[in-house]
Amino acid sequence: MTTDRQSHLKRLEAESIRIIREVAAEFSNPVMLYSIGKDSAVMLHLAIKAFYPSKLPFPLLHVDTTWKFREMITFRDETVKRLGLDLIVHTNEAGRAAGITPFSHGSNYYTHVMKTEALKEALTKYGFDAAFGGARRDEEKSRAKERVFSFRTANHSWDPKSQRPELWQLYNARVAKGESIRAFPLSNWTELDIWQYILAENIPIVPLYFAKERPVVERGGMLLMVDDERLPLNDGETPDMKLVRFRTLGCYPLTGAVESDAATLPEIVREMLIARTSERQGRLIDHDEAGSMEKKKREGYF
Amino acid sequence: MNSVPASKDIAQFLDYIGEQEKKSLLRFLTCGSVDDGKSTLIGRLLFETKMIFDDHFSALEKDSRRHGTTGEEVDLALLLDGLEAEREQGITIDVAYRFFTTDKRKFIVADTPGHEQYTRNMATGASTSDLAVLLVDARHGIVTQTRRHAFIVSLLGIRHVVLAVNKIDLVDFSQDRFNEIRNQFQSFAKDFGFRTVQAIPLSARFGHNVSEPSPKTPWYNGPSLLQHLETVDTSDDLTKLPFRMSVQWVNRPDLNFRGFSGTIASGTIRAGETVVVAKSGKTSKLARIVTYDGDLAEATAGDAVTLTLADEIDISRGDVLASVDARPEVTDQFAANLVWMHEDALLPGRAYLLKCGTKSVSATVSELKYKIDINSFEHLAAKELKLNEVAVVNVALAEPIAIDPYAENRETGAFILIDRFSNATVAAGMITHSLRRATNVHWQAIDITREAHASLKGQHPKVAWFTGLSGSGKSTIANIVEKKLHTLGRHTFLLDGDNIRHGLNKDLGFTDADRVENIRRVGEVAKLMTDAGLIVLVSFISPFRAERQMARELMGPGEFIEIFVDTPLAHCEARDVKGLYAKARAGKLKHFTGIDSPYEVPEAPELRLDTTTETSEESADRVVRLLLGLGDGEDWVI
Numbered sequence: 001m002t003t004d005r006q007s008h009l010k011r012l013e014a015e016s017i018r019i020i021r022e023v024a025a026e027f028s029n030p031v032m033l034y035s036i037g038k039d040s041a042v043m044l045h046l047a048i049k050a051f052y053p054s055k056l057p058f059p060l061l062h063v064d065t066t067w068k069f070r071e072m073i074t075f076r077d078e079t080v081k082r083l084g085l086d087l088i089v090h091t092n093e094a095g096r097a098a099g100i101t102p103f104s105h106g107s108n109y110y111t112h113v114m115k116t117e118a119l120k121e122a123l124t125k126y127g128f129d130a131a132f133g134g135a136r137r138d139e140e141k142s143r144a145k146e147r148v149f150s151f152r153t154a155n156h157s158w159d160p161k162s163q164r165p166e167l168w169q170l171y172n173a174r175v176a177k178g179e180s181i182r183a184f185p186l187s188n189w190t191e192l193d194i195w196q197y198i199l200a201e202n203i204p205i206v207p208l209y210f211a212k213e214r215p216v217v218e219r220g221g222m223l224l225m226v227d228d229e230r231l232p233l234n235d236g237e238t239p240d241m242k243l244v245r246f247r248t249l250g251c252y253p254l255t256g257a258v259e260s261d262a263a264t265l266p267e268i269v270r271e272m273l274i275a276r277t278s279e280r281q282g283r284l285i286d287h288d289e290a291g292s293m294e295k296k297k298r299e300g301y302f
Numbered sequence: 303m304n305s306v307p308a309s310k311d312i313a314q315f316l317d318y319i320g321e322q323e324k325k326s327l328l329r330f331l332t333c334g335s336v337d338d339g340k341s342t343l344i345g346r347l348l349f350e351t352k353m354i355f356d357d358h359f360s361a362l363e364k365d366s367r368r369h370g371t372t373g374e375e376v377d378l379a380l381l382l383d384g385l386e387a388e389r390e391q392g393i394t395i396d397v398a399y400r401f402f403t404t405d406k407r408k409f410i411v412a413d414t415p416g417h418e419q420y421t422r423n424m425a426t427g428a429s430t431s432d433l434a435v436l437l438v439d440a441r442h443g444i445v446t447q448t449r450r451h452a453f454i455v456s457l458l459g460i461r462h463v464v465l466a467v468n469k470i471d472l473v474d475f476s477q478d479r480f481n482e483i484r485n486q487f488q489s490f491a492k493d494f495g496f497r498t499v500q501a502i503p504l505s506a507r508f509g510h511n512v513s514e515p516s517p518k519t520p521w522y523n524g525p526s527l528l529q530h531l532e533t534v535d536t537s538d539d540l541t542k543l544p545f546r547m548s549v550q551w552v553n554r555p556d557l558n559f560r561g562f563s564g565t566i567a568s569g570t571i572r573a574g575e576t577v578v579v580a581k582s583g584k585t586s587k588l589a590r591i592v593t594y595d596g597d598l599a600e601a602t603a604g605d606a607v608t609l610t611l612a613d614e615i616d617i618s619r620g621d622v623l624a625s626v627d628a629r630p631e632v633t634d635q636f637a638a639n640l641v642w643m644h645e646d647a648l649l650p651g652r653a654y655l656l657k658c659g660t661k662s663v664s665a666t667v668s669e670l671k672y673k674i675d676i677n678s679f680e681h682l683a684a685k686e687l688k689l690n691e692v693a694v695v696n697v698a699l700a701e702p703i704a705i706d707p708y709a710e711n712r713e714t715g716a717f718i719l720i721d722r723f724s725n726a727t728v729a730a731g732m733i734t735h736s737l738r739r740a741t742n743v744h745w746q747a748i749d750i751t752r753e754a755h756a757s758l759k760g761q762h763p764k765v766a767w768f769t770g771l772s773g774s775g776k777s778t779i780a781n782i783v784e785k786k787l788h789t790l791g792r793h794t795f796l797l798d799g800d801n802i803r804h805g806l807n808k809d810l811g812f813t814d815a816d817r818v819e820n821i822r823r824v825g826e827v828a829k830l831m832t833d834a835g836l837i838v839l840v841s842f843i844s845p846f847r848a849e850r851q852m853a854r855e856l857m858g859p860g861e862f863i864e865i866f867v868d869t870p871l872a873h874c875e876a877r878d879v880k881g882l883y884a885k886a887r888a889g890k891l892k893h894f895t896g897i898d899s900p901y902e903v904p905e906a907p908e909l910r911l912d913t914t915t916e917t918s919e920e921s922a923d924r925v926v927r928l929l930l931g932l933g934d935g936e937d938w939v940i
Binding site for chain 1: 315
């Protein structure tokens, strides 16, 4: 099984390309979830490699919660233009109309409505039978047991007890009408692999990953960036300019920055190697309660 | 990974990263029975290779107080048990993948459960692993599960094993005990074809011989577990095997480019070499090896590439491109080891979907030769195969595919079976050898074709397949239909369940396996009769969708007409013409459809007859109209 001639990055790359091609070949209407972050950047890069010289045989889907960092949206639109991609942007309009924000309804409910429900809504609307996600098994405990082809019922839910056994690289792509799979081509990548690959392949990423002076406030041990005027400031709270960067990207009110002076890719990777905290710590949603990721996955979150 | 250069000199750091990228990858699985300390061992490996981040560790300290079993200490096993249900029950119920890295290698660990009912998960973890760590508790030594794990690991083709004799601290670091266990293992595992077996005395909980040699076992001169994992040579050198690539996707951006995308399963291929399409035998020269990063002069096993050929030959997804000098077997029958992975048992004769490489094809287990008792390795006769059972079987395919024995090539010798209705993955198979029957038994060339038979009779052959509960009125209606057709000068034949069971199928009973075989034979007979140009009426309960589907697929397009005689169970039971329901209710008749054996209602029959609202005569008229292709108002032409 092992060929020592291939470095582990080459092996991971080849494995991901194989997964991506298999989905394109087996499903009639796949879509690639594009979250704009570093994992999405790598996944997109791999997909372009997989089908070269053909264009991507499926569209990208971005679930826009309306609370993404502005630089993310700019980067998204530039990427789409640069690579000539087909992008679908979907927002839960009912949620937007109801004025659901991370501040008014809490991070849990907000994530449920504007991310999970929005995603399910988009998948149903376009009738996608397969959706690529950039999740990795090393991210979180319940992810470690996730399949590469993860089966979802017609209402998009995930049942950890009835997952199909997955052997070799023989993926079972059969679904009944209305059912779908989530495909995870980066399953076996670690955070370090992602950064090493971005470095080796020179993949463009959102500038927020690089250290820069940014206006931040400190709340509950987290550094929040004041990305626009919608962030309600508490009494006596004034944004400070700090040299910070982000290890993961999401909705700006839910994503903590880290103080850092790593302003280039090699510096980021170096910092990452000496880091002693895991990347999802910067995300509020995992901390709500033990097993919270598993709950969200059952409900249809990536 | 533990020695990132301290200086902020980026050039020096880039050198370091360059070295890191050259690391190789080892995938292994851990297996042991409950409480052998598997999760603790992996937790220990993660901990000692500094893979546990601060926030994970503090979450772990919190968890340990709530669920832990180690008192005041941090319970490393809790790092592994991902799903809530497992955390509550304190057991691992699914395969989890873990990652860690050292300066020498990167590792992916499949953590697989040791419970009796989870052979399935172990086979899954083993299928992508190069090495297995078998845990035994030093106090208990080799137990039934150890034998079972060694067997499955060997069945899945793993050639490198570590016997981790855990909890050595609990037997006072006894060398005698360790030697006893090691010798016992070696004696029963000698026939398993393992290339390396390394026994290591260790304590996962206290870290003895995990990363560093322990001072408590001065009598042990071998490597620590981590030292062994970092250095063991598991390379099979797939690049030296004959070239194989299963075509995944035909790459056609425009009329000027036609490439075949796939991952090279084995061997090496260079531009200019000749390749063969295994199934058609057509050959062509390899024109280019295309990748996003530029064309390659050669590509080897594991590379994901796109190949273009010098000639326009017919190739589609599922085709295997191979070396002309060493071609794979092309066959529609082979022998295999099969691990059954689903609650619904394997039924020989039932049609499943088989996926091998990128090819999916309809398949049946034509013969269940024997089951293997995974504890005693005894061969047992069997008619069906249940969850977590292992058997040696013959498999027959609807069309030939290119294969290699699994022992020679894990890519072209492995397959999965998928249930055609639930879409569940029901089995994993490893091909042992091709059954050359397909090449030795040639079809007898026939001069009088089925078209000739049919045209002499002036009719289109059809199969009217009546399905429904016992006593639903199938045979009554089929009889009337046959009389009407006969009057109309049509050549017919009625195959009736009870009559066939008195002759052709008198060796079959009423178990699920026998019911499948019953229908398979009737389907084949009906097929021969349509070849003879007849209109065949089949009146069989035929309770399972899969077999009705199988019969449908035997016939030509439009020839199979499924007629669901939809009489509610209560009506059938009230009629009880043959007194069978009464017997079944009294428990004197086992496996009776509708009572203690299931009936799967047709999802899309060509015709549904409601015997509660129309007479048998009316029902029969509707069948005749459908068979002869007549509209509602049209008269019958004699």
